[in-house]
Amino acid sequence: MLRSMWTNAFLPAQKYCNASMLSRQKIADEVSKLLELKARLGDKNGEEAPSKLLLKTPKGTRDYGPEQMALRLAVLDKIVTVFKKHGAETIDTPVFERKEVLTGKYGEDSKLIYDLKDQGGEILSLRYDLTVPFARYLAMGKISSIKRYHIAKVYRRDNPSTTRGRYREFYQCDFDIAGQYDPMMPDAECIRIISEALQSLDVGPYRIKLNHRLLLDGIFAACGVPSDKFRGVCSAVDKLDKNSWSEVRKEMIEEKGLDESSADKIGAYVSLFGGMELISNLRKDDELMKYESAVKGLESVELLFKYCDILRVTDKVIFDLSLARGLDYYTGVIFEAILTGDDVGVGSVAGGGRYDNLVGMFDNKNKSIPCVGLSLGVERIFNVLETKLNKEGAKTRTTEVEVFVATAQKNLHEERMKLLSILWDAGVKAEQSYKRNVKLLAQLQYCEESGIPLVVIIGEGELARGEVTLRDVASRAEVSIPRASLIQEIRKRL
């Protein structure tokens, strides 16, 4: 009887569609920009601000209507199913943190943090991701091991391109394993989870790129980069998914102060990608193998590849030396999933890695808890799936109503309510018009438009005979049924 709350949008039998979902979003975005411009112009002219309320959501945010929510909940439900298959619990943390909790965790992106006004009391900021609050949670509760997922919205004062699906308020969808465990065992499971999630969401072909922060450090050392420039060079390499090598090279030389030959050596390394054979080739690189961190990093990648093979995801993973990940806190394996289909554009749909020192930043004795985790880029996944649904012309049902109770004559609204009571008591999802008198045709049309499968019709004749008419909306076939067997008949048909 009880169906899971999040599966409706994906039931193939319910392929209705809202063909204009994306374009509506675009129009709303443009209108909102124009409105804001208009408001600003008013200010600049020195005129009195218009007394009319500017009716919009804050910049970079949006409302989610019923169609969008149905898709989102269906996506999140599939992801939660995967997380639970791997034994995860869930937790929640406040939407804001004491500002000092976030300080020093995000490097130059800290300027994007939303602060709350000082209204007397603590200085607070909205959460920027779910990882730092998770680390704070572990340190505060002295929790030494947990496998948890957390799905919630995070906030970044970015200048997002809302038409490309980037917002200032957006969902994150994280799974992390904290605890002192043996090498690569939790890490490999994270890769498997990304793969399972993308598979179950049916977003098309994908690849998971792998690399290791220690190996990158070894490469930078072998290329003659001084160790205090490792993080800066790393963040330059991270831009290779958006910028060309020549742009990144320029940044390394002009902004990070690298000499040309170091940059070119790095350029040769970060163009490499492959599988086990790349690992063997790097092992033969005597210059690189002089550096302990390169040796350790490579050993880790090799073990991870072995485990990926056992967990049957080798065909999805690729060892890619250009993968760097922006965040400072990673200390080991890093990974990132991209869609490789023709029509989906570029960009990551999942990412993560190992961060063994973050929890220690919250502990007075610097005691840390090793962690590895992944984050699914659900906003991009929503976009890809919305585009796909639009193309297919499919319609998403936004309610789960099974039965509509209609009347064929006037002044029978109390009879409708009596019948509804019986249906609700039996757990049937049912509704009626809230108007006392409404044309039968209008009631039937509503059912066809909203995809309600069954209609129970009562008229004076039916009442006199102790019957109801049961109509199948799709076939428009009607049968008379004694009131006493109505519930049974409805259950049979659903």
Place this chain on the structure above:
Amino acid sequence: MLRSMWTNAFLPAQKYCNASMLSRQKIADEVSKLLELKARLGDKNGEEAPSKLLLKTPKGTRDYGPEQMALRLAVLDKIVTVFKKHGAETIDTPVFERKEVLTGKYGEDSKLIYDLKDQGGEILSLRYDLTVPFARYLAMGKISSIKRYHIAKVYRRDNPSTTRGRYREFYQCDFDIAGQYDPMMPDAECIRIISEALQSLDVGPYRIKLNHRLLLDGIFAACGVPSDKFRGVCSAVDKLDKNSWSEVRKEMIEEKGLDESSADKIGAYVSLFGGMELISNLRKDDELMKYESAVKGLESVELLFKYCDILRVTDKVIFDLSLARGLDYYTGVIFEAILTGDDVGVGSVAGGGRYDNLVGMFDNKNKSIPCVGLSLGVERIFNVLETKLNKEGAKTRTTEVEVFVATAQKNLHEERMKLLSILWDAGVKAEQSYKRNVKLLAQLQYCEESGIPLVVIIGEGELARGEVTLRDVASRAEVSIPRASLIQEIRKRL
């Protein structure tokens, strides 16, 4: 196979318990207060602020751990099931709004709104409830009818008593019907929904108090209150659920400037409660019946009672003239549910009413959409159920793991991973230890503690024979099974 994500905590077969859940919360609250005091003392002594990070969540907020989340999600799932049974869609709005959207909606409570810092751009505030954002959503989208639920957190800079379960960040759980409909038809369904939700949550006996804003206005007029004092007197009456009549009377006279005889007349009215007979008695009150709003309000209550009877909730509702509801925006029927069991204390667990003019406040032409809605006080419901679970000594499972894969000897961790791959591919919820070598006893103990029903054990003997040992955790019975029939055997037992 797929189970609903939110039902686990309520499955009677899984009555484990965390007996110390509430007391842990209390301890955490006290520790956090002490830490804050300590930090402030440091400041006052003029010493340098301690470099150590104060490890706490912001005042009035908390983390929800796995046990608390399991209970919360189970409660919310039951509520969503009821909302969906009545045909509701869901929407979501941003956690913050442009400040002007919230201005002038909450009366003197506006001081409790959290503002964001002005970081250049719009002036924003965190949402204070879900009703005002809903009205903004309707006006902005020019939506003339919708039946929607919205479950999300809201923010109030109150001085909450966290030990009594009141917080600055808390869930609201709203269901509203917007649209131009016939009198009391949606209103009566809201009452039915509150009743269904409380029933399904098994919180014990409850009553739903009803009243009508127009009737209250009529009463105030009949008692000689000038119309500009209606709202002020109304908010005094609203305090009758916490304060005695003599306190409220004092407020009316000393703060609201009412004369004693008016106050005493009001006192006589607001002591009345009952059912249909109270309606008849008020009809005979000639003085009251001179006022059109009293006549209209009473007619509405009578019709609502009639519909409540048809919807089979009359035994739960009570017409109570002391019910006033604090918020300014109500215009018609108001209602509030309270628990009446011996051991649950006082306080409302649901409330709501009709607010026909709120949407119009956002429309430039003042065009409004009539609305009626309810809000379930889930934080109080969580508390009541946590206390109940503690008393019963029940344990809530926080994961849904079905099978634990264990090894009986050393160096078999790759075999565990191979088997896990097969289980995950088949959709079985399964996990292992992330340590290569771990004692069998420790693995079995973990399963007993965390309520995992089945263990698959592999040792060298099993591997040689192409078998596994399947252990039932509760009975500790073990059987040998060929690997090929493992999935089938697991499915049979779950």
